[in-house]
Amino acid sequence: MFLSRVRLNPARAGARKFLLSPRAMHGAVTAAFVDGVPEPGGGGPRVLWRLDHNSRNEVYCYIVSPDRPDLTHVVEQAGWPTTQTWETRDYTPLLSRLEAGQTWAFRLTANPVHSIRRKDGEPTKVTAHRTPKHQLSWLLQRQEANGFEIVAKPQDRQRGPDDEYEVIVHDRRARRFGKVEPTGKQNRVPLVTATFDGRLKVTDPEALRRMLTTGLGRAKAYGCGLMTLAPAD
Structure with missing residues (x-):
């Protein structure tokens, strides 16, 4: 790699x-x-x-x-x-030196989405999370399966109920761009993204290695899903 x-x-x-x-x-x-x-x-x-x-x-x-x-x-x-x-x-x-218990700084740009059903009987629809709170919740829901956990802040450093973790959500963007389908039809593709900067602890090195090389979430072709690590200091 x-x-x-x-x-x-x-x-x-x-x-x-x-x-x-x-x-x-x-x-x-x-x-x-x-x-x-x-x-x-x-x-x-x-x-x-x-x-x-x-x-x-x-x-x-x-x-x-x-x-x-x-x-x-x-x-x-x-x-x-x-x-x-x-x-x-x-x-x-x-990748090879990742071990359980290590702490790293990380950056991730992702496409946080969820599936909703507006009415009973209707098919689910993929919808973007648009608030920092829900975008962070999206990331927290995926940490265990991907071999890491976001570092929690000590209580004396928390500035409120939504300041529990050592992570910030920023550079939040919503855009539309053109895409030509194989049929020749032109569509406008919506894309909502958010960037996460913070600190994580390795819980499962193999799962984390897999995520670092395959990506996290959707819209990987459009610049989402790549997490990079750096020394926590």
Whole structure:
């Protein structure tokens, strides 16, 4: 597995296209692999990506992938081709040293959704969570199955009933972007995302490794589901 990072230049038209359309960014990421990307499903590692908006002018695309990418076209279209390239590191050493009880800082951009039924007898409909409280609840419901638990704050550091965990929900976005169906019909795809920054404790290293390489939640093709770890300090 590999972890890659490329910085985008928001002043360039190519970067603005990628930032406005997750579908366009997905196409650019897919084109980075000479043999294409693995088909979703089967439970194996897949290509995941995420855009980090650290500031107005500092935007990075992170990619986790089974194969090493070639991001020349992304740099040429949307980066600084004469001064900066991209970084790719072997992700395996980090994955292999995960152990139960360790604490890590994490970042995750996800598409928190749930299925609801408005009336008896109607089929369920996938609907996005739109408040920070419900988006965090979505993440907490998935922590045990994915080998981690969000670190709880000591009571003397809690500022209210919704400040129980060492995590913040930010960069919440709701957008629509164009998608052309195989039939040629054009649709507008709605996408609600939220970014989580916090600290977690490893409870099941194998389950966590699996999630880090297969993603968490829906809309993985559109920049959701990639969690990255960093030293908790």
